[in-house]
Amino acid sequence: MPGPGGGDLARLRQLNERTVLRVVREAGRPRVAEIVAASGLGRTVVEEVLQSLAGRGWLVEEPAAVTGRGRPARAWRFRAEAGHVAGLDIGAHGVRAVVADLSGHVLATVHERTTPALTRQKRLRTAGAALDTCLSEAGAPAPWALGVGTTGQVDATGRVTHCNAIPGWTGLDLAAHFRAATAPALVVVDNDSQLAALAEHRRGAAVGVGDLVLMQAGLRTGMAMILDGRLRRGSHGAAGDLSLLRGVAWEAAIEHLHRCPDVPADVPGVDRAERAFAEARAGRPRARTAVRRYVRAMAVAAATAVSVVDPALLVVGGAFSRSADLICEPLAEELSRLCSSVPEIRASTLGAECAALGGVALALDGIDRRLLADSRGRLPDLGVNSL
Template identity: 50%
Template structure:
């Protein structure tokens, strides 16, 4: 998470990034303004702008991969929180997001040479093909995933939960078990949708952030968009 100034003021799993200031660092190298934002939040913005949740104002976006995170859109606005850490429910160990992908990495029958990302893809494909161990691994993964998602749903009552990130390529295997798990915990089930942007969501959210900054600067300078001539 980053605060409003673009600093990573909270703890980070990346060595050396616990208190980094990437905006200031890049600002000395580029003449243009520099904005910094969290990847989950950018992806949430992109899904509402061009993705699976264009018709919704209240959205929980789930970035699912070897790391799991969430971005929140409420009343059509990205919610960052006071220090930029809104949606970071995975920091609570009881939620089990940190260990959820381990079920995919330790599936019986997986090739010993498979790397982390390849292992998950192998499990999803095996589950798609009907492999019992792979389906069990996916079910256990979604069970752990659902704990944090349900907590966000109960707190925010969103219209849509978007399943995105690298694992969204296998949403056809995940969404069914995830829906069944969520129904055990949620008072009202939101719509559960797969991302339509996949890996492009974070970059596309950054484009939207940049466009919003341009609009803000134009308006603050008293400039207006050109209007069509009268006929």
């Protein structure tokens, strides 16, 4: 039979490159023998691919730890510092930016407060300025990819299809805006609660958990689900959105904290909920009652998702996860009255940054799809920070 043609050989080399690169990224600092075993490729092929990827800036050869006599085996490392990604969380009350390397290691974070009344253009300028400041603090040029989280429903193209928290936000094409404003190679956009769940699953309280529900508790509320290890957005990006279900008292729950009698009248509205938690922690009865009422209202919404999904884990995320000591136990009690089975409840380990960190995860996923899943082209040289 005739041997493979030039096109077939080129595609085979491209597949081998992606296989070896994936093995090195996942393993950390593997030796050649470990790469051969994990990839299923022959040693000669692996050696050739390693040299090619190193010459084009993807990998670095490093001395391995000496474990005995003789010449130490060579180890290889993915050059995570070769590029950068960024995550943005744009909400009614603030904007957060995170810059990370290609392994997801966070290099810088920036937080800017806003108000719900801020105009669309001013909010977008604030988000852009926060991103620029974060990139500057990280010492990073333009990111390879940007993941943006926002309150409201987002379609597959990156357009906000519904948002009642930010005036003028519905209909905004966030993906197009940031492609034009920052010109990274890739812009991906999703709902902030969806991204918070993704971050908790990748690097937070839910690592290794297949089925989970995230309850985003903060100045705005939200919910998202990971099923079988995958984020579930739904057909229209609205999975977990309970904002229009009046019976669950989802949007009004925070008013129990805002109206807490133990919070002085001169405390600004944006800080009243956190002050109510502080007063409850100090043992003030009326504050503890306000927190319990807040949890009871949130539990109805959580029970709706828990009863449908039957997750192994419920994560309390968002800014109020800092007060998990006051939320988790009464939440479990309320769920025990409402659900036939109660999942384990954990507080977020990422706190208020979880949606921005989810943007980082979304950006990295986009790079993986473009570089590693697509075998139609040769991996580019990394002489420039772009795809």
